Amino acid sequence: MHTRTRATGFSLIELMVGMLISLIGTLAMMKTFAAFEAQKRTTTSGDDAQQNGAYSMYELERQLRTAGSGLVQGKNYGLWGCAITAYSNATQRLPLGTAKAPAPFGAWTGTMYAVPVLIANGATSSGGDQLAMIGGNPAVRTFKSAVTVSSASDSVDVDNAMGIYKDDYLLGSDKSGNCSLALASADPTSAKRISLSANDSPSAGFKGAFSGQGYLFDLGPAPAFTLFGVDTGTNELVSYDLLQRSGSATVPLADGIVTIKALYGVDDGANGGKAGDGEIDEWVAPTGSWSLDKLTANSTAASNAMAQIKAIRIAIVAQSELPERADAPGVAAGYTGATSLTLFGDLANALQVTVTTDSRFRYKVYDTVIPLRNAFIQKFS
Numbered sequence: 001m002h003t004r005t006r007a008t009g010f011s012l013i014e015l016m017v018g019m020l021i022s023l024i025g026t027l028a029m030m031k032t033f034a035a036f037e038a039q040k041r042t043t044t045s046g047d048d049a050q051q052n053g054a055y056s057m058y059e060l061e062r063q064l065r066t067a068g069s070g071l072v073q074g075k076n077y078g079l080w081g082c083a084i085t086a087y088s089n090a091t092q093r094l095p096l097g098t099a100k101a102p103a104p105f106g107a108w109t110g111t112m113y114a115v116p117v118l119i120a121n122g123a124t125s126s127g128g129d130q131l132a133m134i135g136g137n138p139a140v141r142t143f144k145s146a147v148t149v150s151s152a153s154d155s156v157d158v159d160n161a162m163g164i165y166k167d168d169y170l171l172g173s174d175k176s177g178n179c180s181l182a183l184a185s186a187d188p189t190s191a192k193r194i195s196l197s198a199n200d201s202p203s204a205g206f207k208g209a210f211s212g213q214g215y216l217f218d219l220g221p222a223p224a225f226t227l228f229g230v231d232t233g234t235n236e237l238v239s240y241d242l243l244q245r246s247g248s249a250t251v252p253l254a255d256g257i258v259t260i261k262a263l264y265g266v267d268d269g270a271n272g273g274k275a276g277d278g279e280i281d282e283w284v285a286p287t288g289s290w291s292l293d294k295l296t297a298n299s300t301a302a303s304n305a306m307a308q309i310k311a312i313r314i315a316i317v318a319q320s321e322l323p324e325r326a327d328a329p330g331v332a333a334g335y336t337g338a339t340s341l342t343l344f345g346d347l348a349n350a351l352q353v354t355v356t357t358d359s360r361f362r363y364k365v366y367d368t369v370i371p372l373r374n375a376f377i378q379k380f381s
Contacts (some may be wrong), residue, residue: 010094019352039269049364052256053318056237059253060228060314063133068116068373070136070171070219077215078175085103086181086225089245090199094181094225102250105130105240112225112242113173113296114179116313116373119262119286123354127230128259129286132165134226134374136171136219138163145216147172149194149276151204153205155195157217170194171207174214177298180206181219181243183235203362204237232255235319258319258363261343262354264290264310265369280310283347309372315343315353316366341348341365 014312044295071079095111112132120130140163149157156172164170166187168208173179182201188194196205206214217311225242231250238250263283269275270282284290297303341363343353357363 032301049318049320052254053366056254064370067133067135077171082179084112095330120292121286124259127232129262130229136223138218138220147214150210156206163193169219170216172216174210259317263313267309311371318364320362
């Protein structure tokens, strides 16, 4: 007798219930994964802003602390504030003339002056302020070398050649209000004669630069004639070599930087302080009497003002690289609701700077004070 075997398996209803349960489980896992990824994205973006801001501040501080090396104590010999003429690769680089510095350094046109650090005021919407620094790195710096013979275009004789070597840059002035940069093409001879590079010196050498007795200051083999600012097109901190020794383009230093603002710290006797005691009496913005054009003017007021500058205070704003998602953690709590932030919040309202922000990004602010060699440039009898 044949026995009928009953068919076994899942019914359509059971399959649909199983699929529904699997779908719910998948959705739950994806929701958890999305929340985890959003948190990871937020944390990573914040870390990027922190690292970029910290490195930018480190690089600026490292550069600005050395500004003025080889220049200090030069005012009494016509060096401070002199208008610089400089060549490299057989091309005149300074004064800038019609060959303006590339973006974002449109504020720097025409003449550059031998001053350790200067600030050009700028709007936060265009990257904020820009900084110019000049300094040298001589191996052994003498206070000054008096020029004894400057009649030749390819050489110059001095009374003291100690510490001057081949490939050192020499900045010379004769109190005329102008100064020239030249490159030593060989070590000084026993007669203290220094040969000059034709491609990296004025065509007349120091012959055309000196109308009388002059002095040379050794800036070493790699002096800095550098501008620093923010390229708002790429949100990068960039630098520019005014001598264009390795090219005419700006050099990116750090990503994710949206603005820089800077203040001068001055010893002027304000706010109950005592002028000339070496302490900062007030912070001032690089505007008005402290603007770029006022500080570079050939005047007693500019000279006195520059001697009062003891430090600069810099604030850097770094931005995360990736925008937050609309449903990112913290949004509901108002984390990304802010549309601005304030720099120098501990100072008077007139010195505070408001920076407009994008609520989709995270921001980090770095603020520091850097002492300057500008304060050392003063006249000695």
